[in-house]
Amino acid sequence: MMRVGYVYFAACALTWTTQALGQEKEIQNPLAGDQSAIKEGSSLFRANCSPCHGLNAGGGGRGPDLRAGLWVHGASDAAIFRTISQGVPGTEMPANPFEDSEVWALVAYLRSVSAGTKTPVAGDSAQGERLFFGKAGCAQCHMVKGRGGRLGPDLTRVGAARSVEYLTESIREPDKELSLAMSDPNNHYGIPAEYDTVTAVTKEGERVIGVAKNEDAFSLQLLGQDDKLHLFLKKDLRDVIHERRSLMPAYTESRLSNQELQHLLAYLSRQRGE
Numbered sequence: 492m493m494r495v496g497y498v499y500f501a502a503c504a505l506t507w508t509t510q511a512l513g514q515e516k517e518i519q520n521p522l523a524g525d526q527s528a529i530k531e532g533s534s535l536f537r538a539n540c541s542p543c544h545g546l547n548a549g550g551g552g553r554g555p556d557l558r559a560g561l562w563v564h565g566a567s568d569a570a571i572f573r574t575i576s577q578g579v580p581g582t583e584m585p586a587n588p589f590e591d592s593e594v595w596a597l598v599a600y601l602r603s604v605s606a607g608t609k610t611p612v613a614g615d616s617a618q619g620e621r622l623f624f625g626k627a628g629c630a631q632c633h634m635v636k637g638r639g640g641r642l643g644p645d646l647t648r649v650g651a652a653r654s655v656e657y658l659t660e661s662i663r664e665p666d667k668e669l670s671l672a673m674s675d676p677n678n679h680y681g682i683p684a685e686y687d688t689v690t691a692v693t694k695e696g697e698r699v700i701g702v703a704k705n706e707d708a709f710s711l712q713l714l715g716q717d718d719k720l721h722l723f724l725k726k727d728l729r730d731v732i733h734e735r736r737s738l739m740p741a742y743t744e745s746r747l748s749n750q751e752l753q754h755l756l757a758y759l760s761r762q763r764g765e
């Protein structure tokens with residue numbers, strides 16, 4: 492019985508997938524341009540999407556600017572529909588259990604605010620790359636396409652995942668969002684706890700600073716600033732201090748000029764994992 496049921500299910504799933512794939516190009520938003528749908532989409536967006544994509548879809552939180560017309564996950568109505576309802580696996584973009592009509596309302600809203608033209612971020616991306624791997628020292632902690640350090644998040648796809656505002660803030664004021672996240676008791680849209688800076692103080696008074704990769708009641712695994720993994724038993728430590736700050740230094744203007752920042756933004760915004 493089980494077997495028969497399974498085969499039947501698999502066959503159905505297959506037919507459905509083939510149909511869905513075949514139709515994907517053709518399906519268009521039945522609510523396109525409909526003013527009341529756009530209004531509904533706008534309020535759905537504020538309630539469900541703005542914490543990450545910004546109030547007016549311009550990005551700034553933890554999600555990309557959706558007005559930029561990039562659509563790295565597909566630009567057709569059907570592709571945007573799928574991204575919204577199924578999310579983007581392996582990223583922070585969640586699946587959303589909406590009615591079809593609600594998803595179409597969201598698509599109509601996004602179309603109404605999106606520029607349709609792709610304007611690349613100003614600045615010289617090649618100079619940005621040189622700064623990243625050279626003078627600015629970003630690659631000491633960050634990897635892009637397999638090159639660089641492990642202390643901070645991998646930035647290979649950061650241009651698809653984050654807005655320019657968010658990138659700017661991450662560079663100029665890395666503690667800002669961290670402190671916002673800390674003031675949100677559920678840490679919903681904040682920095683993943685894995686990047687919280689931790690200082691381990693040994694019984695001998697030695698201090699090892701890094702990001703906690705694993706921590707439980709008995710042990711602590713710390714990726715140190717020396718890029719080495721340190722394993723401590725808590726009974727051997729005098730103290731474990733959660734610093735509530737980013738390990739990333741703030742790149743203020745004295746350290747990184749506005750022009751250099753612009754080159755870095757041009758470089759980072761083009762990192763979309765392509």
Ligand code: HEC
Pocket residue numbers: 536539540541542543544553554555557561562563564565571574575579582583584585587597648651652653680
């Ligand atoms: C928890 C944060 C979060 C929430 C909530 C969220 N998103 Fe996203 N969204 C993201 C991130 C991050 C990405 C980029 C995924 C990647 O790395 O490619 C994304 C990507 C997208 C994309 C693809 C953009 C492209 O270039 O193809 C669309 C469309 C989108 N989101 C729409 C929505 C809508 C509509 C909602 C609300 C129903 C929503 N998102 C809620 C974080 C979020």
Ligand code: HEC
Pocket residue numbers: 623627628629630631632633642643644649652653658661662665666669682686702737738739740742755
């Ligand atoms: C000493 C290590 C270190 C250095 C040097 C460093 N970073 Fe970071 N960076 C981190 C850590 C840790 C995080 C995660 C916590 C946070 O967001 O502050 C981070 C976060 C980020 C983020 C946010 C990523 C995301 O998806 O949320 C960006 C963007 C970023 N860094 C860019 C840069 C750039 C550009 C430079 C060079 C100008 C740089 N970093 C230098 C450690 C570093």
